Amino acid sequence: MALFVHKYGGTSVGKIQRIKNVAENIIKARQRGDDLVVVVSAMSGETNRLVALAHELQEQPDPRELDVLLSTGEQVTIALLCMALHQRGCPACSYTGGQVKIITDRAHTKARIVNIDTDRIRGDLSEGKVVVVAGFQGITEDGHITTLGRGGSDTTAVALAAALKADECLIYTDVDGVYTTDPRVEPKARRLDRITFEEMLEMASLGSKVLQIRSVEFAGKYNVPLRVLSSFVEGPGTLISYEEESVEQPLISGIAFNRDEAKLTIMGVPDRPGIASRILGPIAGANIEVDMIVQNVGEDGTTDFTFTVHRNEYKKALEILRSVHTELQAREIAGDDTIVKVSLVGVGMRSHAGIAAKMFEALAKEAINIQMISTSEIKISVVLDEKYLELAVRCLHKAFDLEKPRDAVT
Numbered sequence: 001m002a003l004f005v006h007k008y009g010g011t012s013v014g015k016i017q018r019i020k021n022v023a024e025n026i027i028k029a030r031q032r033g034d035d036l037v038v039v040v041s042a043m044s045g046e047t048n049r050l051v052a053l054a055h056e057l058q059e060q061p062d063p064r065e066l067d068v069l070l071s072t073g074e075q076v077t078i079a080l081l082c083m084a085l086h087q088r089g090c091p092a093c094s095y096t097g098g099q100v101k102i103i104t105d106r107a108h109t110k111a112r113i114v115n116i117d118t119d120r121i122r123g124d125l126s127e128g129k130v131v132v133v134a135g136f137q138g139i140t141e142d143g144h145i146t147t148l149g150r151g152g153s154d155t156t157a158v159a160l161a162a163a164l165k166a167d168e169c170l171i172y173t174d175v176d177g178v179y180t181t182d183p184r185v186e187p188k189a190r191r192l193d194r195i196t197f198e199e200m201l202e203m204a205s206l207g208s209k210v211l212q213i214r215s216v217e218f219a220g221k222y223n224v225p226l227r228v229l230s231s232f233v234e235g236p237g238t239l240i241s242y243e244e245e246s247v248e249q250p251l252i253s254g255i256a257f258n259r260d261e262a263k264l265t266i267m268g269v270p271d272r273p274g275i276a277s278r279i280l281g282p283i284a285g286a287n288i289e290v291d292m293i294v295q296n297v298g299e300d301g302t303t304d305f306t307f308t309v310h311r312n313e314y315k316k317a318l319e320i321l322r323s324v325h326t327e328l329q330a331r332e333i334a335g336d337d338t339i340v341k342v343s344l345v346g347v348g349m350r351s352h353a354g355i356a357a358k359m360f361e362a363l364a365k366e367a368i369n370i371q372m373i374s375t376s377e378i379k380i381s382v383v384l385d386e387k388y389l390e391l392a393v394r395c396l397h398k399a400f401d402l403e404k405p406r407d408a409v410t
C-alpha cells in the first residue's frame with residue numbers, strides 16, 4: 001500500500017466550502033487505496049491577522065509567546081478538516097505538532113525540526129485513519145511550542161514524508177505547479193513539468209515563495225519526491241527531483257525575484273586590509289543577514305562598499321553604519337530601501353557562456369539600470385529599482401524564450 005503526504009496551503013482551506021473540497025480530494029485518494037497523512041496551514045490571512053494582533057500590543061513581542069499565538073491558526077484547520085472527513089464517513093484524527101512529537105530546536109519563530117516520532121501516526125494509519133497534522137509548528141524537548149518560519153507548513157509536510165518514508169509528498173496550493181516565474185507578475189509564465197532540487201532551492205532562496213526554502217533542502221537531503229499541484233484543478237503539477245543525466249537541460253528554468261531588499265553604501269572608506277570586516281562585523285553582531293556585497297576598486301586610497309539586507313533590517317543596519325561612521329573615517333553613508341533583486345536560475349547555465357551578456361542586453365533595451373550584480377554556478381542576480389520589477393521579469397522571460405514548451409529547447 002502506498003503512503004502519501006498531502007499538504008494544503010492557506011487558500012486551499014480558506015473557507016468551509018474549500019475545506020469540504022479538500023476532504024473530497026482526500027477521500028478520492030483513499031479510494032485508490034493509499035494511506036494518507038495530511039498537513040494543513042491556517043486559513044488564508046489568519047497567520048497575518050495573529051501577527052498584527054501581537055504587534056498591536058508590542059513592537060517586539062516575546063518570540064515564545066508569539067509562537068503560542070501563531071500556532072493556533074493551524075489548530076483550527078486540522079479540527080475542521082477532520083470534521084469534514086467525519087461528515088463524509090471517513091475516519092480521521094487531528095494532531096498538533098507537539099502531539100505527534102515534531103521535536104524542534106529552541107529557535108522560536110524560526111525553529112528547525114530535529115526529530116519526528118512516527119509511532120502514533122503509524123498506529124492510526126494501521127487502524128485505517130487519515131492522520132491530519134497541523135503544519136508550521138513543533139515542540140522543544142522540554143515542551144515549549146515553536147513555529148518553523150513563514151511558509152513552514154511545507155517543511156512539516158516534507159519532514160513527515162521523510163520520517164515516514166512516504167512514496168511522495170504532494171504540496172497542494174493555489175497554482176497548478178511551479179512556473180517559469182510567478183504567474184502573478186508574468187501571466188505568460190509556463191508550468192514546468194519537472195525542476196531539479198538544486199534549481200528549486202535557488203528559486204526559493206531567491207524569492208519564489210511557492211515553497212519554503214527549508215522544505216526543498218529537506219526534500220533534497222532525504223530524497224523525498226516532491227510535487228507541487230493545484231487543490232482546485234486536476235493536473236500533474238510539477239515534480240521536483242534529482243537531475244537526470246540523460247535529459248539535456250534548458251539554459252534557464254526560471255526567474256525569481258525578491259521585493260524585500262534594501263541596500264546600504266558606505267563611501268570613501270580607507271582602502272586597506274580589515275575594512276570589510278570592520279563594516280560587516282557590527283552588522284553580523286546585530287544578527288543581520290547580509291546578502292550581496294560589492295567593494296569597488298580603490299582610488300586615491302579610498303573605496304566604496306555596498307551590501308544588501310532584508311528590508312525589515314534596513315533601519316537597524318543604517319543606524320549601525322552611522323554609529324561606526326567616524327571610526328571608519330568614511331566620507332558618507334547612503335541607503336535605499338526601494339530596490340529589488342531579479343535572478344535567472346538554471347542548471348544549464350553551467351555549460352553555457354553568454355547568459356549574463358544576454359541578460360544585461362535585454363535589460364538595457366528597456367533602459368533598466370543595473371545597480372548590483374552577483375553570480376554563482378546556476379544563477380545570475382541583479383539589483384534594480386523596484387519600479388522596474390515587472391518590466392524586468394517580463395522582458396527577461398521573453399528574451400530567454402521561457403514561454404516556449406521546455407521540450408522545444410532540447
Ligand code: ADP
Nearest residue numbers: 009010011173174178179181182184208209210
Ligand atoms: P500556500 O498558501 O498554498 O502555501 P503560497 O502563497 O505560499 O501558497 O504559494 C503559492 C504562490 O506562490 C502562488 O500563488 C504564486 O503567486 C507564488 N509563486 C511565486 N513564484 C512562483 C513560481 N515560480 N511558480 C508558481 N508560483 C509562484
Ligand code: ASP
Nearest residue numbers: 041047136150151152153
Ligand atoms: N500559516 C503559516 C504562514 O502563513 C504557515 C504556512 O502557511 O505554511 O506562514
Ligand code: MG
Nearest residue numbers: 009151209210
Ligand atoms: Mg506557502
